[in-house]
Amino acid sequence: MSFDPVRAEIRFGCGLSQGLPQPGSAAEMLDRLSAPDSMAEKFPIPGFEVTAGYRRDWRRARKLARKSKTESEREAAKERVSEIRREATIQAALWLGQTMSRRIFTADGFRERLVSFWADHFTATGRDAITRYGHAPYAEDAIRPHVNGRFADMLRAAATHPFMLAYLDQNISVGPNSKAAEKRKKSGGLNENLAREMLELHTLGVDGPYTQQDVRQLAELLTGLTVDDEGAFAFRPRFAEPGAETVLGAAYGGASAQLDDVLSVLDDLARHPATARHVARKLATHFVSDRPDPDLIETMTVRFRDTDGDLSSVYEAMLSHPAAWLVEVGNVKQPMDFICSSLRAMNLRPRHIPSKRARKMRDMFATPMILMGQEWGRAQGPDGWPEADENWITPQRLAARMQWAMTVPFLIRRLLPDPREFAHAALGGTLPETVRFAASSAESRAEGIGVVLSSPAFQRM
Amino acid sequence: MSSTKLTRRRLLGRSLALGCSLAASPLMAPVTMASAPWDNRLVVIILRGGMDGLDVVRPYGAAEFADLRGADVAASAGKDDLDGYFALNPALNGLRLLWQAGELGFAHAVSTPYRDKRSHFDGQDILEAGTGQDSLGRIRDGWLNRMLQVVPGIEANTAFAIGRSDMLLTRGSAPVANWSPDAALVLSPQAHLLMEHVMHEDPLFRDATVEAIALSQSSLEIAAGEDGYVYETGDMQNAMQDNMREARRGGRPENIARFAAEQLRKDTRIAAFSLNGFDTHARQNRALPRALRDLEAATTALRDGLGDVWGKTAVVAMTEFGRTAKLNGTGGTDHGTGGVMVLAGGALNGGKVVADWPGLKEVELYKRRDLMPTRDVRAHVGWIMRHLFGLDQRVLETSVFPGMEMGHDPGLIL
Known part of the structure; x- marks a missing residue:
């Protein structure tokens, strides 16, 4: 098997769309990926400084509410707390709309899929009322600019991002013999969370050649990476464990703590052969099959090693391998893929996506995604969303997909297309006879479209 | 689309019609062969x-x-x-x-x-x-x-x-x-048949669909209570929107x-x-x-x-x-x-x-x-x-x- 434009849009892009040109070749897909990021410009999402700003104001208002002396001051402060929270919620709905719109209206669907893939590889979530919406700005800063660059640059951006540092407790990790620990007369304070996940999830993989000793040493080396009061990245030497650390046999650092020592361990981890294999396997699993062809993984691994983690080359290796185009494998779309590819097939205009109406965004997209098992941007653990098809197609989750498919398209466009035409638009040449028959036999347009979107042919990639 | 009242009787009638697929559902089978541990x-x-x-x-x-x-x-x-x-x-x-x-x-x-x-x-x-x-x-x-x-x-x-x-x-x-229970699907009999038709050849989807529909019926019967209506609203669209509203309340x-x-x-x-x-x-x-x-x-x-x-x-x-x-x-x-x-x-x-x-x-x-x-x-x-x-x-x-x-x-x- 080899490149096929329809399969390219379905499997590596965001789904078929009547108005947008399918790529003619793998080279054209990669060209589009190298071109300027027009979707980020058309549907902007701000960087993390916006979330940090909301959080700062929110914490200040909360403090004021606690400390204020008079009832009226307290009421005013509390009103301010709710106001900031409301504003953050409305912004988050907008960011969901922008994320969806990028997928629905792009000719470069591969980029949007890669952003999701890498944001999941470097999963980070926020826990309070404000940072729970920080994942989109985080991905905008740390992931999106690097999806077509070097893996090492993305690792560096993610591992030093304040959102990641807070998520994996690096911001509170203090070297046991650091100046800060001495001053507080406290031993300990070291937190291994980021160090462990960096080795297990971000770079070498759980089967990688590292020991608990490496985790511990890396955790000591990472001390000093933290978040300042404004919510921005900071390197604080007085948090850092003094002396050199040995990670995977290499020594880093010396008497005085330097950010450069941390950055060089990140670079070495990024180019480690185990990292190449881990990343190749994850990409192949996500895009091609839950059980990817071993030669596909090997080819991508070699390309990663040969190019020092140049991601564009790794994608090229994947897209030019015959196993990437096999018809019978086809992963199940994750809920975000499912929803956006459904909308993409509907021939919408940007105004159809109610990004500025938070309640509509919640009812039509955010809540259904929770029922489908994927609360937007909020994977349950640092290992991100599961890949196995069985995880997504459970009775409850499939019911949620069917329910969505039967109702929401109608809420978006009261004048729904003819299901027979829609089936062709959504599935192109891959339309099976069973689905063609069902589309022509439905009693209403909404049901016909619901059945097409619910079909395995559409829900698989 | 005609206006439909989904009464308990209609639901039960539908359950009977679904007898065959229900028997195939491991979650809904009336008796399983293996006994529970306690x-x-x-x-x-x-x-x-x-x-x-x-x-x-x-x-x-x-x-x-x-x-x-x-x-x-x-x-x-x-x-x-x-x-x-x-x-x-x-x-x-x-x-x-x-x-x-x-x-x-x-x-x-x-x-x-x-x-x-x-x-x-x-x-x-x-x-x-x-x-x-x-x-x-x-x-x-x-x-x-x-x-x-x-x-x-x-x-x-x-x-x-x-x-x-x-x-x-x-x-x-x-x-x-x-x-x-708030994920319950309300499908018209025709939509139900068509769903089974398109799912049939994919075992993962087929089995989950059978179970989803069976569990939905069970939930809807519960919501109906002893003899009340499930939905008095017009049609499937409205029923599903009611469901979404219910989902919002958790x-x-x-x-x-x-x-x-x-x-x-x-x-x-x-x-x-x-x-x-x-x-x-x-x-x-x-x-x-x-x-x-x-x-x-x-x-x-x-x-x-x-x-x-x-x-x-x-x-x-x-x-x-x-x-x-x-x-x-x-x-x-x-x-x-x-x-x-x-x-x-x-x-x-x-x-x-x-x-x-x-x-x-x-x-x-x-x-x-x-x-x-x-x-x-x-x-x-x-x-x-x-x-x-x-x-x-x-x-x-x-x-x-x-x-x-x-x-x-x-x-x-x-």
Whole structure:
């Protein structure tokens, strides 16, 4: 098997769309990926400084509410707390709309899929009322600019991002013999969370050649990476464990703590052969099959090693391998893929996506995604969303997909297309006879479209 | 599209028509060949938000109570007395008959090992993971799932997690069925046929569809009650939109409990769900009764729905932490430590408040602020599972709740 434009849009892009040109070749897909990021410009999402700003104001208002002396001051402060929270919620709905719109209206669907893939590889979530919406700005800063660059640059951006540092407790990790620990007369304070996940999830993989000793040493080396009061990245030497650390046999650092020592361990981890294999396997699993062809993984691994983690080359290796185009494998779309590819097939205009109406965004997209098992941007653990098809197609989750498919398209466009035409638009040449028959036999347009979107042919990639 | 009223009769009629596919569903088959590992039932309810134990089971016999919670609350507590020292929050008075029958009990001054930071998310993670504080952030599975992992013969429907979102409590490698009554599909007969048609050749989708439709019918029948309408609205579109509205409210507790009871009457042995609304920072005298009414409705629906199975059932309702001993300036309480655990069921040796009671004097409080926890909630759950399921104490203390010591038997199971 080899490149096929329809399969390219379905499997590596965001789904078929009547108005947008399918790529003619793998080279054209990669060209589009190298071109300027027009979707980020058309549907902007701000960087993390916006979330940090909301959080700062929110914490200040909360403090004021606690400390204020008079009832009226307290009421005013509390009103301010709710106001900031409301504003953050409305912004988050907008960011969901922008994320969806990028997928629905792009000719470069591969980029949007890669952003999701890498944001999941470097999963980070926020826990309070404000940072729970920080994942989109985080991905905008740390992931999106690097999806077509070097893996090492993305690792560096993610591992030093304040959102990641807070998520994996690096911001509170203090070297046991650091100046800060001495001053507080406290031993300990070291937190291994980021160090462990960096080795297990971000770079070498759980089967990688590292020991608990490496985790511990890396955790000591990472001390000093933290978040300042404004919510921005900071390197604080007085948090850092003094002396050199040995990670995977290499020594880093010396008497005085330097950010450069941390950055060089990140670079070495990024180019480690185990990292190449881990990343190749994850990409192949996500895009091609839950059980990817071993030669596909090997080819991508070699390309990663040969190019020092140049991601564009790794994608090229994947897209030019015959196993990437096999018809019978086809992963199940994750809920975000499912929803956006459904909308993409509907021939919408940007105004159809109610990004500025938070309640509509919640009812039509955010809540259904929770029922489908994927609360937007909020994977349950640092290992991100599961890949196995069985995880997504459970009775409850499939019911949620069917329910969505039967109702929401109608809420978006009261004048729904003819299901027979829609089936062709959504599935192109891959339309099976069973689905063609069902589309022509439905009693209403909404049901016909619901059945097409619910079909395995559409829900698989 | 013609206007349709979905009555219970119509639904039942449809169920008959679906007889063939239902028989193929492992979750819905009336009799499974393999027997469940035990006959007793356990229901775990996670009370989210940090329930205020001191307001649910009020220690009005303590001299300090009036000062901490207001003279009016203390003065009126006597009429809701439980045992001469503790009184029940009147919002739970609907459960008083259970108390009198020995089918309602409380474990007071309990907590998880979580201390000091008092974050809901961390607190709930610790509660559901069943681990110590040191495992925070590295928690991948829940204690209920780990319990299932150590028991042979677990089937797809032995345990049911009910509700829209994933619970850490039931996450892990053992199979746990999931269903949310508010995910119920309303399909016209034609749409149903067409769905089966397009799913037919893909086993993963086909099996899930059959089960989804069967579970939907079960949920819709429950929502219909004895003889009422499910939906009086016009057509399928409206019915589905109603469903979405319902989903937004997170599902009604009594419907969740009724669905749980229906599963437990069959092959299911364990059910878990959560109730929200216990984070009462302000005007607690209004906010807490609302949340407690949900707990009462769920408990009552379980008892009514379980019928004779109620006698083999223990219900355990637990929360991530208690709240501050003293009311704050806005008539509420802030995040605290020790709290109360609510127990119910015909298998319970109830009608009592068990506690190593620490007292409410300032020096007796945890950090001079919160009710002092004197017992680990996990120990109580451990003893309940030890008696209900005959689980080995060592397994409970190592695999299910690593590092927990069960201590003496509080005698909560008959």
